[in-house]
Amino acid sequence: MRWSDSHCHVHDERIPDGADGAVAAAGEAGVTTLITVGCDRDTSLAAIAIAARHDGVFATVGLHPHDAVNGVDSIADLLSPEAIVEHGIVAVGEAGLDYYYEHSPREVQQQAFAEQIQIANDRGLPLVIHTRDAWDDTFEVLDAEGMPDRTIFHCFTGGPDEARRALDRGAYLSFSGIVTFPSASDVQAAAMLCPLERLLIETDSPYLAPVPHRGKKNRPAWVPEVGRFIADRRDHPVEMIADVTTSNTRTAFGLA
Numbered sequence: 001m002r003w004s005d006s007h008c009h010v011h012d013e014r015i016p017d018g019a020d021g022a023v024a025a026a027g028e029a030g031v032t033t034l035i036t037v038g039c040d041r042d043t044s045l046a047a048i049a050i051a052a053r054h055d056g057v058f059a060t061v062g063l064h065p066h067d068a069v070n071g072v073d074s075i076a077d078l079l080s081p082e083a084i085v086e087h088g089i090v091a092v093g094e095a096g097l098d099y100y101y102e103h104s105p106r107e108v109q110q111q112a113f114a115e116q117i118q119i120a121n122d123r124g125l126p127l128v129i130h131t132r133d134a135w136d137d138t139f140e141v142l143d144a145e146g147m148p149d150r151t152i153f154h155c156f157t158g159g160p161d162e163a164r165r166a167l168d169r170g171a172y173l174s175f176s177g178i179v180t181f182p183s184a185s186d187v188q189a190a191a192m193l194c195p196l197e198r199l200l201i202e203t204d205s206p207y208l209a210p211v212p213h214r215g216k217k218n219r220p221a222w223v224p225e226v227g228r229f230i231a232d233r234r235d236h237p238v239e240m241i242a243d244v245t246t247s248n249t250r251t252a253f254g255l256a
Contacts, residue, residue: 001242003227004033004249005220006174007094007128007154007202010057011036011046014206016217019050022205023057026220030242032056033249034220035202037094037128037154039064041074048078048087058253060128062093068104068112072119079119090253092120093128094154097141100133110141117145126150126253129171135162142169150252155204159186160193167198172252174200177210177218180229191230200252201226201245 005026009015015022026034034057038044047059061078063070077083079092095116097109104112120127127148131138135158142151153166155176163173173194179187191199203210203226205218210225224242231241249255 001030001224001239002033002246003029003031003224003242004201004246005031005203005205005223006035006152006200006245006249006252007037007176008034008205008220009037009039009043010034010205010220011043011050012206014217016206016219020053022219022221023050023054027056029221029224031220031223033246033255034058035060035090035249035253038062038075039094040067040070041078044075044078048089051088058090058255059087060091060093061089062091062095062116062128063112064094064130065096065098065109065113066101066103068109072112072115079123081123084123084125089125090255091126091128091152092116092123094130095127096130097134097138098130098132099137106137110137113141114145117142117148120148121146126152128152128154130154132157135165139165139169147171150254152200152252154202155208156190157187158190160189163190163193167194172198172200172248174202175226175230176202176204177208177214177222177226179226180211181214188233192234196244197248199230199245200248201230201241
């Protein structure tokens with residue numbers, strides 16, 4: 001089986017075994033495609049560096065809502081047409097709104113989110129969204145700016161209502177280890193109703209390790225645990241979920 005991790009931070013210094021070791025371990029577990037995601041200038045550069053060293057690892061460039069105070073200008077040169085081609089950038093993000101922590105003021109988050117949506121549309125790139133406790137405003141900004149054709153709600157934490165709102169707009173839903181948590185009934189319900197052609201899985205490593213590894217630092221090699229859980233709940237063969245989510249990841253991020 002081939003698996004894909006549609007959202008990880010394998011460049012993060014907290015990744016077990018280091019970035020290169022984690023990529024090797026992922027390959028041994030059948031995880032052949034990794035999208036490593038930038039959250040600010042430094043992490044975007046780190047993502048670019050690890051992607052350059054490994055086939056099957058692809059980098060995004062983005063400004064997380066926590067870091068919105070830095071301004072989109074801090075990453076703009078990494079999303080120029082020339083830089084996108086030179087570094088093989090596959091998406092803008094993660095970008096969005098986080099009203100749980102509010103490390104950046106809400107209006108600053110909204111402005112940075114809107115600017116990154118514009119860049120994704122202008123460059124024809126996918127958009128990777130982080131949203132927490134901000135569903136209404138997330139959809140409002142998306143609708144105002146025009147949602148990119150390929151938009152991924154990463155680490156989906158909503159329930160069926162939020163899933164339908166995203167799916168009605170043509171988005172992909174990416175489920176992390178949270179879906180395996182016994183308390184995550186709303187997220188599990190969303191994973192059950194998501195059409196197969198819009199389903200992605202991820203680790204968001206080094207965060208959110210799935211059951212049975214909960215409490216440990218997460219790693220891309222554990223994305224099959226997420227896939228197996230969803231396959232079991234949907235009563236689908238595990239091989240089907242592996243194939244579908246890998247195909248969807250490659251389609252969503254425009255990978256040959």
